[in-house]
Amino acid sequence: MKLYVDSNYLSPYAMSVFVGLREKGLSFDTILINLDKAENYAPQYTGFSTxxxxxxINDKGxxxxxxxxxxxxxEDCYSGVALYPQNPADKxxxxEIQAWLxxxxxxxREERTTDYVFRKPRVLALSAKAKVAADKLFLAAEQLIPLGSNSLFTQWSIADTDLALMLNRLIFAGDPVPARLVEFATFQWQRPSVQEWVKLASKY
Amino acid sequence: MKLYVDSNYLSPYAMSVFVGLREKGLSFDTILINLDKAENYAPQYTGFSTxxxxxxINDKGxxxxxxxxxxxxxEDCYSGVALYPQNPADKxxxxEIQAWLxxxxxxxREERTTDYVFRKPRVLALSAKAKVAADKLFLAAEQLIPLGSNSLFTQWSIADTDLALMLNRLIFAGDPVPARLVEFATFQWQRPSVQEWVKLASKY
Ligand SMILES: [Ca+2]
Ligand SMILES: [Ca+2]
Ligand SMILES: [Ca+2]
Ligand SMILES: [Ca+2]
Structure with a gap:
């Protein structure tokens, strides 16, 4: 298995797949694509990337x-930790959460890039638009995360990681975030597969 | 089953679900949400929509x-026409196509709104950015649609409908689109469940 990620380890979607591969216990080679050098437009990438x-990923061709x-x-092809809930409604x-995020x-996503999550840039104020989006995120997250729980469903799923990443864009920038959501994101961020990505990202 | 769509029938994603419900042969009530009147921010909608x-949709609560x-x-819960290919690679x-689109x-999506698909607005020129995006769309679509076929996979899937919609944004505006992709989109657009939505949209 080959995994293609951005050479800065800043793509939240690359992180999501990295976590998925690790949770599945699959071995893979990571290939760094330098987006600043437009390596994603080079023939060896355009030949297979929609x-x-x-x-x-490239899995045996x-x-x-x-x-x-x-x-x-x-999830469909490999055993290991389940990336999605098993019952149809939770799945x-x-x-829904993955598609929405x-x-x-x-x-x-524009004003709180993942630089805020994986680096420590100077914090700029949120625009009114971004504050509206943040309120929408908080409302949805409060509805989705059961009271008293730090997981969306009865077991971890990749949607937990994705939602924690989105919340951390704001939390790590020091923006006000409801305490229950900070707790959720902090808990989810400690997952070893996530921390492994965080360490990779911090090197660049 | 209840289906919530925009009251102008302009959402391509609402169309996608409408087609899915029809292909599954499910009966449902359509509830129109007037986005211009911000009905999507009314409590009866915010109470359940992430x-x-x-x-x-609301399926028995x-x-x-x-x-x-x-x-x-x-697809997971109902029989009827399959909305996705059965083999894991095609699925x-x-x-991938649904997520990408x-x-x-x-x-x-901004310069060729679905007004161009479902109404007949005055056509404005595409920006350079949109032309780049169109070329990217064409490259991917030509790679994804097998030569000599008007379907992405061996049988119809909802991704065919989604891809046809994206291509029709340009085709219906008179933008240059490779002939093979026009053929694909024209063929897919004739599907009865799609045409039913087109007729609904044309009334508004
Ligand atoms: Ca993605
Ligand atoms: Ca770097
Ligand atoms: Ca959608
Ligand atoms: Ca109208």
């Missing part, structure tokens, strides 16, 4: 991109 | 949003 984005599709593929909510909340 | 966007998650849920590619190609 989106020309990271992450992508089968190429796949889009982090949520990759996590689903790992549906995990997918990848297609919405753009002001947070 | 994203406050359309579409959403179970609420779910994000169109790709809803299609997966319908993974279908998911929902999170990338923003200049096309």
């Amino acid at each position: 989106s020309l984005r990271v992450p992508a 089968f190429s796949l991109c889009e982090s949520s599709a990759i996590c689903e593929y790992l 549906a909510k995990a997918r 990848r297609s919405d909340l753009m002001p947070i | 994203s406050l966007r359309v579409p959403a 179970f609420s779910l949003c994000e169109s790709s998650a809803i299609c997966e849920y319908l 993974a590619k279908a998911r 929902r999170s990338d190609l923003m200049p096309i």
Whole structure:
């Protein structure tokens, strides 16, 4: 198995797949794609990547991109830790969360890049738009995370990691975040597979 | 089953779920959410919708949003026409396509709104950015659709509908699109469940 990630280890979606591979206990080679040098537009990448984005995997000749599709593929094809809940309703909510975090909340993703999570940049104030997006995130997260729990479902899933990443964009920048959500994100961030990525990212 | 769609029938993601429900042969009530009147921020919607966007479904009290998650849920829980390929590799590619079309190609989505697909607005020129996105779309679509075929996989899947919608944003605006992709989109657009949505949309 080959995993293609950005050479700065800043893609939250690359992290998601990295965590998925580790949780599955799969061995893989990590190939760094330098996005600043447009290596994602080089023929060896465009030849198999639909989106020309990271992450992508190549599993014995089968190429796949889009982090949520990759996590689903790992779940369908490999044993190891389950990346998704087993019952259909919880699995549906995990997918809802993954899809939502990848297609919405753009002001947070732009103003609180993962630099805020993996590096320590100077903090700029949030725009009004981003504050609205943050309130929307908090409302949804409070509804989704059961009271008294630090996990979305009865067991860990990759949606926990994705949601913690999104919350940490704000938490690590010092933005006000409800205490219960800080607790959730702090707990999820301690997962060894996540910490392994954090350490890789901190080196660059 | 309840289906929540925008009252203008312009959401491509609402169309995707509508097609999925029809292909599954499920009966459902359609509830129109007027986004111009911010009905998606009213308590009866915020109470169950994670994203406050359309579409959403409510299936015997179970609420779910994000169109790709809803299609997966319908596939997991209901028989009828398969919405996804059965073999893991093709299923993974279908998911890749759905995830990609929902999170990338923003200049096309902005400059070629679904008004161009479902109405007949005055056509404005594409920006350079949107032309780059269109070329990226064409490259990927040409790689994904097997030569001599008008379907992505051996049987129809919801990814065919989603890809046809994205291509039709450009085709219906009169933008240059490779002939093979026009053929694919034209063929996919004739699917009765798709045409039913097109007729609903044309009324508003
Ligand atoms: Ca992705
Ligand atoms: Ca670097
Ligand atoms: Ca959606
Ligand atoms: Ca109208």
